[in-house]
Amino acid sequence: MALEHAILVSLLEKPGSGYELARRFDRSIGYFWTATHQQIYRVLKRMEGDGWVAAREVPQQGKPDKKHYAVAAAGHAVLDAWLHEPIEPESVRHDLAVKIRGAAFGDPSALMRQVERYRQVHSERLAHYLAGELRDFTGPDAPAEPDGMGELQHVVLRGGIAYERMTLAWLDDVLATLHRIHARTGH
Amino acid sequence: MALEHAILVSLLEKPGSGYELARRFDRSIGYFWTATHQQIYRVLKRMEGDGWVAAREVPQQGKPDKKHYAVAAAGHAVLDAWLHEPIEPESVRHDLAVKIRGAAFGDPSALMRQVERYRQVHSERLAHYLAGELRDFTGPDAPAEPDGMGELQHVVLRGGIAYERMTLAWLDDVLATLHRIHARTGH
C-alpha cells in the first residue's frame, strides 16, 4: 500500500488541505492513483500522528476552517526510503479482458456496443492528456528546474499518453475481432 | 467487483476444481486478473449456494478429494447480463508513477536501479507472452471455432503484448529522463 507515499509526493509538489488533495486525486494524480476523500482524511490523520506531516489550522471567512498540511522531516525520510525499495508489480484487474473472453459464451454484439463507448472514453482521455501536455510542458514555459519536478511530471504524463494510444489501437483490434466473429456466427 | 464473472468465464472455458482455478489465476488469466485461492474458494462456495455453478465431488487416489465445478444455467444468465452492462473504468494504482514524481524530492539514481529491474520483469513477461502466442495461436493449430473462443483469447493476449511493448518503450523514456536529471543535479 502506498497511498501514504502518493500523499507525500503530492504535498511535496504543493502543500494543501485534505480537501485540496482529494480534488487533485480526482484530476492530475487521479489518472494513475485514485483515492476518495474518506481515505485521504483518515490516512492524513494517521500520518500527522506519526509525524510525517505537520498541520496548521487556517481560519477562513465564508468557508469552513481548513487544515493546511506540509511534509515534515520524518515524512521526507519515509519517502526517500520508499524510493530505494523495489517497485512492486501492479495488481492487474481488467474487467474488459474478462468480458472479451466471456463474449465467446454470450452475445458478442452486446459487448461491441460497450467497447465502442469505452473507446470513446479513452479517446477523450487522450485528448485531455494532450491538451494538458501542451498547456503545462510544451508551451513557452518549459523551464529546466534543477530538481526536475516538471520533467518528471511530464514523463509520467507521456506514459499516460502512450497508454491511451496503445489502448485505442487495441480496442480497434478488439472491435474488428468481435465483428468478424459476429459475422461468422450471426448467420 | 467481478471475480465471480472471471470465475464463470474460466469455468466456461474449462470446468475444474477450485485448486485448478487458483492455478489458472496464477497463469494465463492471472495476467489480467489476480486472485488467491482463499478468495476463489470463498466466492466459489457462495456461487454454489446461489446456484450459479454446480459442484460434483470427485474422489481421488493418493490425492485429496476435489470438488469439480461447472457453470449452471443461472450462472450463464448472470454472465450474459453482465456482458450487457457498461464497462467500468479500471481503477488505476501505479506505484511507479508515484515513485517517479517522488524522485524529484529524493535520489533519482536510487530509482534508476529499481526501474532497470522493473524493465527486466516486463521484458521477460513480453517474451513469455510471445512464446505463448506462438504456441497457442500462431502455430499450425489455429482452428476457426465457430464460437470464437480462441480468437477472443488471442485478442486479449495481443492486448497484453501491446501493453508490454508500450511499457518497455516508456521505461526507456523514464530512464533517459532520470539520467538527464541525475547528470544535471549530480554536479
Added chain:
DNA sequence: CTTGCCTATGAAACGAGTTGCATAGAGGAT
C-alpha cells in the same frame, strides 16, 4: 424562499482482498 451545489471535515458500517494457520496424504530430495 427553497432547492441544490460548493467548501471542508469527519464517523460508522460494510465489503473485498490479504496473510497466517491448519489439515492431510503422496512423493521426492538430502
Added chain:
DNA sequence: ATCCTCTATGCAACTCGTTTCATAGGCAAG
C-alpha cells in the same frame, strides 16, 4: 529419517477501500 513440495480445501483475523450519512455556512438559480 527428515525435510520439503505438491495436491486440495478451508477458517479466522486483519487491512484496505467504498458507501452512506452528518454537520455547517455561503452562494447562485429557479
